[in-house]
Amino acid sequence: LEIRGGDAKLRGLSLDVVAAPALAGVTIRCRLPDYLGGGRRDLPAARVVPVPRGAGLTVMLHATKPLAEAAVVGRFTGPTGGAPETLLASHHTADPPTDTIVAEIDSLESDCMLAASFTDTDGVATGDPITVLLSVVPDEPPRLALSLAGISTAVTPTARLPVVGTLSDDHGVADARVELQTGGEPLSVPLEMIRRGETLVELTAARPAVVALAPLGAAVGERIDVVVTARDGCPLAGGPNVGSSGKWTLDVVTAETLQAMLEAREVLLRRRFEAVIDDLAQARRVLDDPTPVADTATGRLGEATTRAIGETGEIEAAFRGVRDESANNGLLTPAIEARLMGEIADPLAAAAAGPLSTLASACRAPAADGSADGATDSLATRADAALQALRAVLARMLELESFNEVVEKLRGVIEAQEGLRRDTLEQQRRRARELLE
Numbered sequence: 001l002e003i004r005g006g007d008a009k010l011r012g013l014s015l016d017v018v019a020a021p022a023l024a025g026v027t028i029r030c031r032l033p034d035y036l037g038g039g040r041r042d043l044p045a046a047r048v049v050p051v052p053r054g055a056g057l058t059v060m061l062h063a064t065k066p067l068a069e070a071a072v073v074g075r076f077t078g079p080t081g082g083a084p085e086t087l088l089a090s091h092h093t094a095d096p097p098t099d100t101i102v103a104e105i106d107s108l109e110s111d112c113m114l115a116a117s118f119t120d121t122d123g124v125a126t127g128d129p130i131t132v133l134l135s136v137v138p139d140e141p142p143r144l145a146l147s148l149a150g151i152s153t154a155v156t157p158t159a160r161l162p163v164v165g166t167l168s169d170d171h172g173v174a175d176a177r178v179e180l181q182t183g184g185e186p187l188s189v190p191l192e193m194i195r196r197g198e199t200l201v202e203l204t205a206a207r208p209a210v211v212a213l214a215p216l217g218a219a220v221g222e223r224i225d226v227v228v229t230a231r232d233g234c235p236l237a238g239g240p241n242v243g244s245s246g247k248w249t250l251d252v253v254t255a256e257t258l259q260a261m262l263e264a265r266e267v268l269l270r271r272r273f274e275a276v277i278d279d280l281a282q283a284r285r286v287l288d289d290p291t292p293v294a295d296t297a298t299g300r301l302g303e304a305t306t307r308a309i310g311e312t313g314e315i316e317a318a319f320r321g322v323r324d325e326s327a328n329n330g331l332l333t334p335a336i337e338a339r340l341m342g343e344i345a346d347p348l349a350a351a352a353a354g355p356l357s358t359l360a361s362a363c364r365a366p367a368a369d370g371s372a373d374g375a376t377d378s379l380a381t382r383a384d385a386a387l388q389a390l391r392a393v394l395a396r397m398l399e400l401e402s403f404n405e406v407v408e409k410l411r412g413v414i415e416a417q418e419g420l421r422r423d424t425l426e427q428q429r430r431r432a433r434e435l436l437e
Contacts, residue, residue, distance in 0.1 A: 056107055
């Protein structure tokens, strides 16, 4: 290249075409905070890199050419303890050329945009800054999916509350408590079975967390609000994080009132069971009607049997729930246990697994001899056996309901006697006062 200007000349000049320095790659090493268990791990390089809050970082930016100068600036979007824009790393012409520049961040508390600029040994610089976004991932509160097992909306003052479900946190549950609130002093009960650092706590029906209401001292007529809270071990500003379950509101009633409520529930279940038997009996009668074709009668009976199996299973579970609620409220006696389980729930389960299941299978399979008459006779026999089993359980329910009615009348007599006794004592006190006057 030769340059002329007036009578001056520059000869022997040359232009070398070289590429500008660019980013060859990024290595990001993360130092996990203590609440995540500590340790180190490499994060995948990308334009946006998610980083756990509180983690320390070593970011190595690799250039495509040796660099004479370089700088990495961090632009933070939140409070960092320093300036919003901070020089994190630099390289000067006085230093030996390098193709890697290293930026250190002790603890990342907010999103940070890294902007790097390179100048190579030829004096060629990058155009726009090279950017990498470090996106902070905040620690989430524990997640609770819980319910009260064997408890409805009413409890006795000395009831116990079994809590079942799951508590989870990505980095470990530190502790959990059941908060009980009435009109008086609140009560906070720790769940002792929680071990610090467990990422998943499963409370099953066989192993629930049980909370006693007696220490709360709730009186009949009050309402109790129940909430379960769990805390993680995050030590950062704003932590630890707390998650909570939904709130359950329970009415405190007398043992007699709750017993009457449970007996009323049994009556509703018995009526529902009667409807199940009626539906199955109607489908059975279609087999004796010569008008419909065999396939139609079989299909209707099969549908009714499937419904009966489902309904019977739900009714059985509801009676077991009555048993559990009686136990949790201190009302369960050996006689009630034998009635609800041995005479109702267990026979219902046996009927569903035995005659009803056999009938359902027969409705799906053709007759052994291939004849329609043979299939109808076989189905009728099985349907009659299933109805007999269900009606036997219903008959026992009716006997027990009659017994409950007698007990209810006896309760009325006892209450009347108590009222008469109170009235007698009041009259005696009144006469004593009159004599003293």
